[in-house]
Amino acid sequence: MSLFPARRRWLSGPQRGAYRREVHAQADRQRWRPVWHAAAEGSGLSRDVAVAAGITTIVPELVSVGRPTVGPTALVVRLLPGQLAADVRAVADRLAPALGAVQLRVTGLSDGVHVRIELLDRDPLAEAFRPMLPAVATITDPLILGLADDGVVVSHALADATHLAVQGMNGSGKSRFCYGLLSQCAHAPDVLVAGSDITGLLLGGPWAGTRHREHQAAGTGDLEQHAASLERLVELMDQRLADMPRGVDKIAPSSDVPLVLVVAEEWPGLLRAAQARDRKLADRITSAMLRLASEGRKAAFRVLVLAQRFEAAAVGGGYLREQLGLTISFRVPTESLVMLHGDDARELGAAHRTAEPGIAVVSAPGRPLARMRAPWFGEYRDYCAAVGGDDW
Ligand SMILES: Nc1ncnc2c1ncn2[C@@H]1O[C@H](COP(=O)(O)OP(=O)(O)OP(=O)(O)O)[C@@H](O)[C@H]1O
Ligand SMILES: [Mg+2]
Known part of the structure; x- marks a missing residue:
């Protein structure tokens, strides 16, 4: 859907909802883009490339910012050619504070070129895990x-x-x-x-x-x-x-x-x-x-x-x-x-x-x-x- 449809007044209810979400998503990307750029560059995920005007620095592109009502904010970025999710994980300790997080959870998406970066406000393993540990009945039970x-x-x-x-x-x-x-x-x-x-x-x-x-x-x-x-x-x-x-x-x-x-x-x-x-x-x-x-x-x-x-x-x-x-x-x-x-x-x-x-x-x-x-x-x-x- 176009961000600024010509006849905005006559959008249906669901269309208005989608429109509002897209405006918010774009505003989020706008706000996060310089933060992500600085964090990625400072953590070593950037590359210098030669363009007509001289040398410019590129970083993996910020594709979307998700802010679910429950759960951490998640950035999806498109890796630069030759980069792997492991390269992002390797600098996660440096990226986290620059993104205002205590820890990051980095997951490579199945297409191999995008990575999801969740911004955690605490180590998810910080608290003791006290489950019931039932005795299993047979070797196939987990x-x-x-x-x-x-x-x-x-x-x-x-x-x-x-x-x-x-x-x-x-x-x-x-x-x-x-x-x-x-x-x-x-x-x-x-x-x-x-x-x-x-x-x-x-x-x-x-x-x-x-x-x-x-x-x-x-x-x-x-x-x-x-x-x-x-x-x-x-x-x-x-x-x-x-x-x-x-x-x-x-x-x-x-x-x-x-x-x-x-x-x-x-x-x-x-x-x-x-x-x-x-x-x-x-x-x-x-x-x-x-x-x-x-x-x-x-x-x-x-x-x-x-x-x-x-x-x-x-x-x-x-x-x-x-x-x-x-x-x-x-x-x-x-x-x-x-x-x-x-x-x-x-x-x-x-x-x-x-x-x-x-x-x-x-x-x-x-x-x-x-x-x-x-x-x-x-x-x-x-x-x-x-x-x-x-x-x-
Ligand atoms: N899953 C856990 N959650 C929280 N605390 C733990 C956990 N496991 C161990 N601890 C803490 O660490 C202490 C040492 O654990 P444990 O005796 O299992 O270590 P170990 O690796 O077997 O050490 P050693 O090499 O001396 O035998 C425990 O007494 C407990 O206080
Ligand atoms: Mg022991």
Whole structure:
């Protein structure tokens, strides 16, 4: 519709509404254009181009300004040739104050040339996420992993043939996250929570008297039991693979043949402790874990490895890290973030190095990189009560 129709007086009601909206939209664009231009130029999104009159500076064009009644103001801009949404995300920290926002949420539109920039007045992950965490009934039910900064709940079903990696510095929220995760799957009859935990907090004690406990090794008193327990799991995996009926390439878990979730809490700590005792012991533990991770998917095994950082030297080689598809990083240095999530994560590095406990970056093949807030599960005794061991 033309902005100034010749016979404005005779516009119908809906036409008048559309006319008014267009006038407001144009006024918004007018008002935002110099602000956007200065912000984009100052943040390095501009280019100098030669024109007849000399050199001029261009920035991605501001196409529209949306001001919904609910939700943040959103700018849509058209990228310059060769620019990506990632280029805008990379300078989001510089753009935000220039646009009067605390934080930006940048989304590339499906046409590949436009980007939506939402101006947030606070970090959407600033507040604790305290959902109900119901116990799942089976491996196809989604486990709640967290709340992404676009307000979508991030979930994962163990039926997906993916192993998990969780990293984070001291006190960043790894264990709490796992309290939430394990308590959700503790009562599914087709899941067995097995593995090794030198801290004896995540596995071990809380699970006393449950069907899971005999498949877990906990504490540092007897490191041999960690190797033996992981080797028993490898035997079970081999048995399942050997018994696999003809014409079947993967096992369908059931309560008789449950999916085995092999948890390795403080994995580098276990390897270091074993190495200090006896190199052969460390080799046994490493090779059992590598076999579970590389061959276990078909035999309904999933591994969940926790480490402060996933440096190859600390986790027994880069090969293990490459097997872990669903990756979650709590507060870590930028290099560790990039190591687990790829180069796209670099732009989040500066902010994530000092992230609050419980704030994580999550990614998986086919799942775009996202920031999320892990659920707040409650206190340790709540976890112990939720997994249903005898002592609680
Ligand atoms: N999702 C969360 N929301 C809010 N606060 C959290 C969350 N997760 C953890 N915290 C806070 O961070 C503290 C440390 O969490 P946690 O013990 O899980 O860290 P960790 O990464 O396992 O540390 P460590 O490496 O020392 O084992 C918790 O006691 C709690 O105060
Ligand atoms: Mg911990």
